[in-house]
Amino acid sequence: MVKKNACVFISGTGTNLKALIKNSREYNFPINIKCIISSTKKASGLNYAKKYKIPYYILNLNSQLNLEMTLLKLKENKVSLVCLAGYMKILKKNFFIKFNGTVINIHPSLLPKYKGLGTFKRVLESKDKITGCTVHYVNDKLDSGKKILQKKVFVNLNDSEKTLKAKVKQIEYKAYAEAVIRMYK
Numbered sequence: 001m002v003k004k005n006a007c008v009f010i011s012g013t014g015t016n017l018k019a020l021i022k023n024s025r026e027y028n029f030p031i032n033i034k035c036i037i038s039s040t041k042k043a044s045g046l047n048y049a050k051k052y053k054i055p056y057y058i059l060n061l062n063s064q065l066n067l068e069m070t071l072l073k074l075k076e077n078k079v080s081l082v083c084l085a086g087y088m089k090i091l092k093k094n095f096f097i098k099f100n101g102t103v104i105n106i107h108p109s110l111l112p113k114y115k116g117l118g119t120f121k122r123v124l125e126s127k128d129k130i131t132g133c134t135v136h137y138v139n140d141k142l143d144s145g146k147k148i149l150q151k152k153v154f155v156n157l158n159d160s161e162k163t164l165k166a167k168v169k170q171i172e173y174k175a176y177a178e179a180v181i182r183m184y185k
Contacts (some may be wrong), residue, residue, distance in 0.1 A: 001031070003024075004030055004032070004076045004078065004081050005077055005081070005167060006024070006031040006032065006079055006082070007035045007073075007074055007077065007081075007082050008020055008036050008082075008084075008085050009038075009039070009084050009085065009087035010036060010038050010085055011039045011043055011056055011086055011089065013043075013044050013086065014043065014045015014047070015086075015169060016173065017085045017171055018045075019172075019173035019176060020177070021033055021052050022178070025085040029177070029180070029181070030181060030184035034054070034056070035060075035074075035077045036048075037056070037059050037160035037180060038051070038056060038059075039072060039088065040057070040058065041057075044076045045085075045086070057073055060071075061084055066119065067094060067095060067098070070095075071095075074099060082102070082103040083176070084106070084138060088098070090098050090109060090142060091103065091138065096138075101135065104135060104137055104138060104145075104148065104179065104183075105137075105145070106132050106133055106135050106175065106176050106179075107119075107123045107135075107136065108131075108133050109131060109132070109134065110115070110121070110131060110150055111134040111144075112143075113149065116142055116143065117131055119131075120161040120164045124156060125153070126157065128155055129154065130155060130157055131168065132152035132153050132168065132171060133151055133171055134149075134150045135175050135176055136148055140160065148182060149175060150175075150185060151171040151173075160165060
């Protein structure tokens with residue numbers, strides 16, 4: 001199997017990154033993670049880059065210079081897929097114009113509900129009975145790209161933001177891998 005080269009963008013703990021790395025080590029998983037880009041040097045997810053010996057770069061795409069550096073790193077690594085995994089910055093339209101590849105994201109809600117931040121609080125305030133996650137293509141509008149897949153979990157009466165986040169995280173790890181496989185079938 002010829003794997004596609006991917007880059008994962010992170011900003012925090014990197015738990016989705018860890019799941020993607022583990023999946024990418026499987027023979028028949030369709031991507032190979034060639035590099036990791038973090039918006040902050042404090043992202044603890046960079047420890048996975050170090051552990052698995054994957055090159056990483058600290059670049060904030062808000063400056064034109066860093067945008068060009070990022071595009072250069074993606075080109076050097078022959079990246080055709082960017083996976084946003086807890087990347088807490090909004091990619092500018094300029095990135096999509098210049099990056100000649102696919103960008104996907106995982107969001108902790110059943111889009112189009114609860115775009116942006118504060119998802120779990122909004123789910124609880126709305127007294128939703130079901131929530132979940134969505135893997136979607138990224139475009140220049142916040143959490144609005146075409147859906148690849150969604151996974152659902154039940155919201156219990158005693159759930160807090162913390163417990164709900166933990167439940168959704170568990171299904172995110174499976175959802176991201178399934179979405180990548182679905183993309184390259």
